[in-house]
Amino acid sequence: MSAEEPTIAEAVLNAGFDISTCPVRDVMDHIGGKWSSLLLLVLSTKPHRFGELKRAVPDISQRMLTQTLRDLQRDGYISRHVFATVPPSVEYRLTPLGESLMPALTALVAWAVDNHPRIAEARQTFDAA
Amino acid sequence: MSAEEPTIAEAVLNAGFDISTCPVRDVMDHIGGKWSSLLLLVLSTKPHRFGELKRAVPDISQRMLTQTLRDLQRDGYISRHVFATVPPSVEYRLTPLGESLMPALTALVAWAVDNHPRIAEARQTFDAA
DNA sequence: CAGCATCCGTCGCGATACTG
């Protein structure tokens, strides 16, 4: 049964991918957002407060930070803890589910770092024509 | 030097991530597109012609198929081979660079398949409140 | 400090029609 075992790609493809049930779309469409992966990466080092996240990702707007954090929370990647202090503070941290995603995500990031020069080169070559 | 070795996340974060140089953004922003990962997945099984890709991903528009393929080609993930037959046929296949990406990408896909139920559950819980 | 509300521009993406 090992000789003709379908690859992961084949398995997913053969399952068909209706937009409502396809895990690839459901997951990729969310962590593929403009800020999601970056925020997950930041939170993977340690829990952060709202302001810390804003400073860690300088060019994110307050609006998108709030919205992206809520989306990540909704999907169960991160948790939100409110401390009723004065002034108030809110801490965000990865959930176990979020942590379980990190190996795969960092693998992709590591690939990106390694192959970034090659991509830049490919782009130059393509644009030259 | 192994005790305090920075993680991949820390390394990327400490390097700062200007929008022009950050590999995470540069790569994620592209393969995070609506169709990119799906097409790469399809092409990872074997080379496909334009029409085959269209049938393999039924709900993609011709416009987005053309555009996404061109973007993937520009970044060096796939190559395009024209056969001057009648009628004409064009074959797309992964480049070595594209193939080198697949392990990391399929790892993410595998995670998505495994944890899809958990995400759906998290969403339900969140939306209930 | 940690948001929410509003306005507004950009662009991703689909639908349709046309071409070599």
Added chain:
DNA sequence: CAGTATCGCGACGGATGCTG
């Protein structure tokens, strides 16, 4: 068969100002 061209909408996302 494998595209290109044009149109249009809706979502994404930035800037600004207000609140508990």
